[in-house]
Amino acid sequence: MSASIRIIHARAIDAHGEYERLSLGIREGRIVHADATPPDGLWDIDIDAEGLLLAPAWIELAARLREPGATHKADIASELRAAARCGVAAVALPPDTRPVVDRPAVVDWIRTRVHGTGSPVQVHILGAATVNLAGTEISEMGALANAGCIGIAQCGDALRDTAVMRRVLEYAASFDLPLHVQPVDAALAGEGCAHEGAMATRMGLPPVPVAAETCAVGQWLSLVEATGARVHFGRLSSGRGAEMVAQARAAGLPVSADVALHQLLLTDAALRGFDTAAHVQPPLRSEADRATLCAQLAQGGISALCCDHQPHEFDAKNAPFDLSEPGASGLDTAWSMALSLLDAEIIDGPQLIRACHTQPLEILGQPAQGLAVGARADLVLLDRAQRAAVDPRLFTSRGRNTPLAGKTTGGSVALSCIAGVIEHESLDAHRLHR
Amino acid sequence: MKTSAELQLDDDGRLRHLLTTEGMSRELLTEILDTAAQFAPVAGAPVKKVPLLRGRTVLNLFFEASTRTRTTFELAATRLSADVLNIDAQTSSTSKGETLFDMQRTLEAMQVDMFVIRHGSSGAAHFFAQHAAPGVSVLNAGDGRHAHPTQALLDMYTLRCHRPDISQLCVAIVGDLMHSRVARSDIHALRALGAREIRVIAPRTLMPSGIETLGVIPYTDMDRGLDGVDVVMLLRLQRERMRGSLLASPGEFHRAFGLTERRLAQLGSEALVMHPGPINRGVELAGDIAYSPQSLILQQVEHGIAIRMAVMAMIIGRGPTA
Numbered sequence: 001m002s003a004s005i006r007i008i009h010a011r012a013i014d015a016h017g018e019y020e021r022l023s024l025g026i027r028e029g030r031i032v033h034a035d036a037t038p039p040d041g042l043w044d045i046d047i048d049a050e051g052l053l054l055a056p057a058w059i060e061l062a063a064r065l066r067e068p069g070a071t072h073k074a075d076i077a078s079e080l081r082a083a084a085r086c087g088v089a090a091v092a093l094p095p096d097t098r099p100v101v102d103r104p105a106v107v108d109w110i111r112t113r114v115h116g117t118g119s120p121v122q123v124h125i126l127g128a129a130t131v132n133l134a135g136t137e138i139s140e141m142g143a144l145a146n147a148g149c150i151g152i153a154q155c156g157d158a159l160r161d162t163a164v165m166r167r168v169l170e171y172a173a174s175f176d177l178p179l180h181v182q183p184v185d186a187a188l189a190g191e192g193c194a195h196e197g198a199m200a201t202r203m204g205l206p207p208v209p210v211a212a213e214t215c216a217v218g219q220w221l222s223l224v225e226a227t228g229a230r231v232h233f234g235r236l237s238s239g240r241g242a243e244m245v246a247q248a249r250a251a252g253l254p255v256s257a258d259v260a261l262h263q264l265l266l267t268d269a270a271l272r273g274f275d276t277a278a279h280v281q282p283p284l285r286s287e288a289d290r291a292t293l294c295a296q297l298a299q300g301g302i303s304a305l306c307c308d309h310q311p312h313e314f315d316a317k318n319a320p321f322d323l324s325e326p327g328a329s330g331l332d333t334a335w336s337m338a339l340s341l342l343d344a345e346i347i348d349g350p351q352l353i354r355a356c357h358t359q360p361l362e363i364l365g366q367p368a369q370g371l372a373v374g375a376r377a378d379l380v381l382l383d384r385a386q387r388a389a390v391d392p393r394l395f396t397s398r399g400r401n402t403p404l405a406g407k408t409t410g411g412s413v414a415l416s417c418i419a420g421v422i423e424h425e426s427l428d429a430h431r432l433h434r
Numbered sequence: 435m436k437t438s439a440e441l442q443l444d445d446d447g448r449l450r451h452l453l454t455t456e457g458m459s460r461e462l463l464t465e466i467l468d469t470a471a472q473f474a475p476v477a478g479a480p481v482k483k484v485p486l487l488r489g490r491t492v493l494n495l496f497f498e499a500s501t502r503t504r505t506t507f508e509l510a511a512t513r514l515s516a517d518v519l520n521i522d523a524q525t526s527s528t529s530k531g532e533t534l535f536d537m538q539r540t541l542e543a544m545q546v547d548m549f550v551i552r553h554g555s556s557g558a559a560h561f562f563a564q565h566a567a568p569g570v571s572v573l574n575a576g577d578g579r580h581a582h583p584t585q586a587l588l589d590m591y592t593l594r595c596h597r598p599d600i601s602q603l604c605v606a607i608v609g610d611l612m613h614s615r616v617a618r619s620d621i622h623a624l625r626a627l628g629a630r631e632i633r634v635i636a637p638r639t640l641m642p643s644g645i646e647t648l649g650v651i652p653y654t655d656m657d658r659g660l661d662g663v664d665v666v667m668l669l670r671l672q673r674e675r676m677r678g679s680l681l682a683s684p685g686e687f688h689r690a691f692g693l694t695e696r697r698l699a700q701l702g703s704e705a706l707v708m709h710p711g712p713i714n715r716g717v718e719l720a721g722d723i724a725y726s727p728q729s730l731i732l733q734q735v736e737h738g739i740a741i742r743m744a745v746m747a748m749i750i751g752r753g754p755t756a
Contacts (some may be wrong), residue, residue, distance in 0.1 A: 273435030
C-alpha cells in the first residue's frame with residue numbers, strides 16, 4: 001500500500017489551462033482530490049508546493065532502453081529508473097532492439113525484464129512492422145497485438161517498396177494497430193549524416209536533404225488516403241514535412257506527428273567543430289525548419305513532443321562525425337528543457353501538457369489521465385526558479401550523450417510522483433512533512 | 435566545441451596542427467608560402483637534406499589508398515631529416531575492430547611527433563587533433579570531403595609563382611565540387627588571399643547545396659562560367675562517379691564541363707590551368723592541355739614537397755609544442 005500524499009498551494013497546468021491554486025490528494029496511486037482548496041483528513045506525506053508548478057507527468061513516445069541487445073549502452077532497469085526520476089510516467093519502446101521485437105517471445109522477454117525492475121513507469125511496446133525490420137516480410141502483427149504491443153513501427157528502416165508500405169498499413173489496421181513511422185526516403189538520405197545546406201557543405205559531411213523526409217511523408221499520406229489506416233509520424237525534422245502533416249490533419253486524415261525536443265532547440269549550427277553529440281537522425285536542420293516546427297507544435301499541426309531517448313556509451317560518440325552513432329540521451333532534459341520553450345514563448349503551459357502528456361497518451365491508445373480525480377497519480381512539481389546549465393555528468397540515464405550540454409534550462413523537476421509513489425524529490429526541508 | 439580553424443592554432447596563433455585552410459589568416463598563409471620558398475632550393479641541392487627535424491618521428495597514417503600524396507609527405511619529412519613511418523591503415527588494426535581513438539593512443543606510445551593522416555571521414559583529422567597528446571601534432575592529408583589543406587597551399591604557392599598578386603585574379607574551380615575536399619580548401623585559401631572572384635562550375639548533381647555561402651559564384655554552364663577567368667582549377671573526377679546517377683558518361687561530362695582546346699583558346703594565352711592530379715585525359719581536360727605552356731600541373735606536384743616541408747617545419751621544427 002503506497003503512502004497517501006497531499007500537495008497543497010501549487011500553481012498548476014494541464015491540457016485545459018493554468019490554475020493559480022490547486023491542491024491534490026493522492027491515495028492508492030490515484031488522485032482522489034483536485035481542487036483549489038486543500039483536502040482535509042490525515043495524509044502520510046504533506047507537501048507545501050507554494051511557488052512550484054504542478055503538472056501531469058511526461059509520456060515519452062520514443063525511448064530506447066537498449067535491452068535486449070545493447071546493454072553496454074544502457075538497460076531496462078537503468079533507463080526506467082531515469083524515467084521515474086525525471087518525471088516520465090510512461091515510455092513507448094521502438095522495436096529496433098536486438099533481437100528485433102518481431103515475435104511474441106521478445107515482447108514477453110521485455111515484459112518480464114520490466115516487471116523484474118519493479119518500476120512504476122508504464123512500458124508500451126511497439127512491434128516491428130516487418131520481420132527483423134528488413135522491410136520485406138510482414139511480421140505476425142496479430143500475435144504481437146495479443147502479446148501486448150500497442151502499435152506497429154518500422155523505425156527509420158526502409159520498407160522495400162510502396163507495395164510493402166501499403167500492405168503493412170492495411171495489415172496493421174486489420175488488428176486495429178496504428179503504424180508509427182519515421183518518415184525517411186532511404187535512397188535520398190543515403191549515407192547522409194547532416195542536414196543538406198551550407199553547414200554540411202562547409203564541413204564536407206554527407207547531406208540528408210529535406211526531400212528525404214517530405215517524399216516519405218507524401219507517400220505515406222497518399223497511402224493513408226487510400227486505406228484510411230492510422231499513421232503516426234515520429235520525429236519530424238523539416239518545416240515542410242510538418243506542414244504536410246498539418247494539412248493532412250486539417251483535411252481529416254487519421255494522422256498525428258511528434259517532434260523531438262532537440263529539433264526545437266537546436267539547428268545544424270550545433271555541428272560546429274564536428275560535435276558528435278549533435279549527430280542525430282533525422283539531422284538537426286535549418287533555422288527556418290526549427291521555426292516552422294515550433295509554430296506547428298503551437299498550432300497543433302504537430303500534436304506531440306518527445307525526447308527521442310537514445311542513450312549511448314562514450315565510445316559510440318568518440319569517433320569522427322559520420323562514424324559516430326546517431327541519437328541523444330533525452331530523459332534527463334525532457335522537462336528541464338521543455339520548460340525553456342515556455343520562456344522562449346514557443347508554446348504556453350497548456351500546449352506543453354497537451355504535447356508531452358495528453359496527445360502521447362492518445363497516440364498510444366491509452367486512457368486520458370491529467371490532474372483530475374480518478375486519474376493515475378503521475379505528476380511532477382516543477383521548480384521554475386531552479387535554472388542551470390545542462391550538465392550531462394548529473395544525468396540519471398546511463399547515456400550522457402546530449403547536444404544540449406551547457407544550455408540553460410527553464411527549471412527543474414523538484415518532485416516526480418509516478419503511480420502515487422514519490423520517485424524523486426529535491427524539495428526544501430520545510431516543504432515536505434511525513 | 436572548437437572548429438578546425440581554432441583547434442589548429444596554439445595560444446600564440448601559431449600552427450599547432452594543420453587541419454584546414456578555412457579561417458586561416460592571410461598572414462599565416464603567406465608565412466607558409468614564404469617558408470616553402472625557402473625550402474624549394476633544397477630539391478636542387480647536391481645533398482637534398484636539411485637537419486631541421488633530426489630526431490623527430492613523422493608517422494604517415496593513410497586510411498585511403500594513396501601513393502602520390504603519401505610519397506610527397508614521406509619525401510618532405512625525409513628531406514627534413516625526420517624518421518618516417520608508414521602505416522597502411524587500410525590493412526591495420528582498425529580493420530580488426532580497434533577504434534580510431536585506441537589506435538591513436540597506441541601509436542602515440544611510440545613517441546611519434548606528428549601524424550600525417552588521410553581518412554575517408556570528414557573531421558577525422560580534427561578528431562585526431564582533439565585527442566592528440568601534448569607535443570603530438572596532426573597534419574591533415576585529406577579528410578572525407580572536408581579539407582585537403584596542403585593541396586590548397588601548394589596550389590596557392592604555384593599560382594603565386596606565376597601571378598604574385600592573387601587579389602587581381604578571377605579563378606574558376608570546375609568539376610566534382612560535391613565530393614571534393616580540394617575544392618573546399620582551395621576556396622578558403624583563395625578567399626584568405628583575397629582573390630577578386632571565385633567561381634565554381636559543375637552540373638547540379640555535383641554542386642553541393644549552399645556552396646555560395648563559402649563566398650563563390652556557382653555556374654552550371656561551363657562557357658559562361660569561364661568567361662573572363664584568369665585561372666581554371668580542374669578537379670579530379672573519380673572513375674566510379676563518371677556513370678550512374680550523378681553523370682551520364684565521361685564523354686558528356688567532357689563536352690559540357692571539360693577544358694577543351696576551344697575553351698582554353700577562348701580564355702586567351704595568359705590563362706593558367708591547374709589540376710591536383712591524377713588527371714583523366716579526355717574527361718576533365720583535353721589530353722594535350724596537361725603539358726601545354728599554360729598548364730601548371732607538373733609544377734603543382736613539384737611544389738607539393740616544399741609546401742609539406744614548410745608545414746612540418748613550422749609545426750614541429752621550432753622546438754617542443756604545447
